Amino acid sequence: MLADVATGLALVLAAVSVTIDIFLRQPLRNILQTYRSRADHGELDTEKDEIDAVRKALERASGTVDALGEAVQIANDKSSELEAALQYSEERYVLAMRISDDGAWEWNLQTGQFILSPRWKCMLGYTEDDFPDSLQAWREHVHPLDLAAVDATLNCRLESHVTQFEQQFRLLHQDGRYRWVSSLGTIIRHANGKALRIVALDTDITRVKQIESVLHHIVEGTSGTGGEAFFRAMVRNFAAALEVPCAFVTECIGWPPKRVQTLAYWRRGDFVDNIEFELAGTPCEAIFDEGRPVFYSSRVRELFPREKDYESYYGIPIFGSRGHIIGHMAFFNDEVMRQEDVLTDAVYQIFTARAAAEIERKAALDRLTRFDAAEIASPMRESEKTPATPPVTNM
Incomplete structure (x- = not known):
């Protein structure tokens, strides 16, 4: 222009x-x-x-x-x-x-100048003045396990005269965590083919990677399981994928639901005995009152004294085939949870749908067991009521 x-x-x-x-x-x-x-x-x-x-x-x-x-x-x-x-x-x-989620960077191969856009720095939690425009600073923020692959990709593209490249790797955020980015770049060359500059856009794909990780853990962990084994595998793998100390899945007792009982309860690295508890006075109550997921990023111990061990909470309703809530899945964390840590509801719905089917199957089996027990007990009770036939005597 x-x-x-x-x-x-x-x-x-x-x-x-x-x-x-x-x-x-x-x-x-x-x-x-x-x-x-x-x-x-x-x-x-x-x-x-x-x-x-x-x-x-x-x-x-x-x-x-x-x-x-x-x-x-x-x-x-x-x-x-x-x-x-x-x-x-x-x-x-x-x-x-x-307003874009993309952070631009440029590397002048002739002068060695390396420029990072303000948006790129903001993506990693820095202001424009906090992060120097240098290749060394950029390399220091690439995850050590990813740096060799990034170098190999760039060198291969530069030597092969390819004009575009794409690479996924992790960058260190100011908060100490790593963010996954997808880097899409173009190599600008002279008419004689000599590489002059590299211009690229980095997009934060941490959320996508997190969803992939959760799906991988849960699908792999629950494959081929059913009943109690499925519930235990689900809460254990969700807790590992979300890095939370507490996860459980419940079913309702009675209608309208005022109490629930856990079907699997994972707490601080191990399973604990299932419990039955009142919904009142817990963050779980709002799930059944409002029929939607409930998220508390912090202050759980202040708002709900019964949950004094935890700082944050996320709960998801489990809907049965008739559209009623028949249970829920919940996660507690010792630390503040961010919205991006919660994933999308669609991810949980994949597994809550499976959980609903298992809960309804369990309820049907319980009814069938009770019915069979009643059928067996009924002839026994009838036999007890029928008087014994008197013996025949010869006159």
């Missing part, structure tokens, strides 16, 4: 210069030449002729100056329009970069 503005202004100035030469300098040269010629031949006999000639020349020059003034004004207006367009374009670019 800057090149276009410079080119436009150069053309305007060239046009003004040509206009001045045609309409001002050349006419004055002609007048002077005519005056000298006439003077040489004695045609200008009086001083009045000289004054009239100069007056007419000045009048023509004045008209030419007016025309040039209009041309200059037009050129200034055009220049202002170009500057305004440039400023608007730059503002839109800055705005787009600010």
